Amino acid sequence: MTPETLARLKAAAGSNGFSEDPAEIAPHLEEWRSKYKGRSSLLLKPATTAAVSAVLAVCNEANTAVVPQGGNTGLVGAQIPFDGEVVLSLARMNKVRAVDRDAHALTVEAGVILASVHKAAADTGLYFPLSLAAEGSATIGGNLSTNAGGVAVLRYGMARDLVLGLEVVLADGRVLDLLRTLRKDNTGYDLKQLFIGAEGTLGVITAATLKLFPKPAHRATAFVAIPSPEAAVKLLREMQESTGGLISAFEIMPRIGIEFVTAHIPAARDPLPNPSPWYVLIEATSAANFDLTTLFEAALGESPLVTDAVIASSDAQRETLWALRENMSEAQKREGASIKHDVSVPVGAIPAFLEKAMAAVAKVLPGARPVSFGHIGDGNIHFNFSVPKDGDPEAFLARWEEIQRVVHDTVYEFHGSISAEHGIGIQKRDQLPRYKSAAELDVMRALKRMLDPNNILNPGKMIVV
Ligand code: ZN
Secondary structure, eight states, X not given: OOHHHHHHHHHHHOTTSEEOOHHHHGGGTBOTTSSOBOOOSOEEOOSSHHHHHHHHHHHHHHTOOEEEESSSOOSSSTTSOTTSOEEEEOTTOOOEEEEETTTTEEEEETTSBHHHHHHHHHHTTEEOOOOOTTTTTOBHHHHHHTTOOOTTXXXXXXXXXXXXXXXXXXXXXXXXXXXXXOSOOOXXXXXXXXXXXXXXXXXXXXXXXXXXXXXXXXEEEEEEEESOHHHHHHHHHHHHHHHTSOEEEEEEEEHHHHHHHHHHSTTOOOSSSXXXXXXXXXXXXXXXXXXXXXXXXXXXXXXXXXXXXXXXXXXXXXXXXXXXXXXXXXXXXXXOOEEOOEEEOOGGGHHHHHHHHHHHHHHHSTTOEEEEEEEGGGTEEEEEEEOOTTOOHHHXXXXXXXXXXXHHHHHHHTXXXXXXXXXXXXXXXXXXXXXXXXXHHHHHHHHHHHHOTTOOBSTTSSSOO
């Protein structure tokens, strides 16, 4: 970068809008699990849309690459500057701009932390349902750029389903103002959806108008023992029918997962007296005058699919049940090395997929311990493997690509997705061509070339042009 470009970028970002201090830049260069590490000597942190616009105009003119970044909680390396790019942090764009109770809409800037979005919605007596483990540090801009999923997708959809409007700064600095609160707008291409899940490769999201919902006043949560994934799929259908579609979370866990959590997480304990091969955590929400707990008791009590069940009788117990699910990744980490996948297949195909994929992996790496858990209601399984008991972790991890190939090829056979909710970033970029058609890849590249002709926006991520 020339000294002149550097000076122009600093001026564009504003007086507190930049840093060249390695200590301040360092946390922006490393992904939180230390899996990805980048380098950069300039951090820009504009506080307004106008400043983001000015920054990108300079970058575009000077052919200077930028990596947009929110809370730096992404899992596929999309937010990391691997090649000395400028880091464009949206963290200072953290204002709640407007609330429209009649439209059930909340407009926030990209740098607002997801937990703060929840609070802003709650302050108006409404509810924003996107919920995930990193919500205390992830920003809404990052959530939208990665089209985050989480634990309420079954009821409310992915991040892209929760957006009414968007403000985006294009690569050349023009501002695309799509901030609307309309539920019905059939005036052509739905441009905002292009930028959601684009991982910052097509434009920089600076603000969004989000959909709000009535606050769930009553909640029922059950931890249920079932014999198999087939039983889980059938039970989901039963529970949706008996609650009239009020199920908000339906998460599957295998016995080995519960063993890991109770072994490695101090406060965790198995809520049921006898072990079961599989479990589901089921939650439904409704208005206050609707007795979901009684409905759960009846539905689960009558179902022949259910071996045993516990229904939370207090918020504290509910949290204990959720902790089993939420600690599964952490417990697996403490158990030792693991090889992970974030895949989806049609819900009904999950039992067959699990069987086939587990057999295929067992053939390649006998002894690898499958720990398949996650959002079975969305067809999304975190299909992980732990190192064989007494196995060598290094030797196990060296087989990552080989195992992943077997798993992803099986996913493809079932018409599934190799990234259900974490994205592509750098991690799966080179696998994409294997699982997408030439036509699909052509359209993606054409969009990238049109919206970012100088390839300055998060170059090298998701797709190579
Ligand atoms: Zn997940």
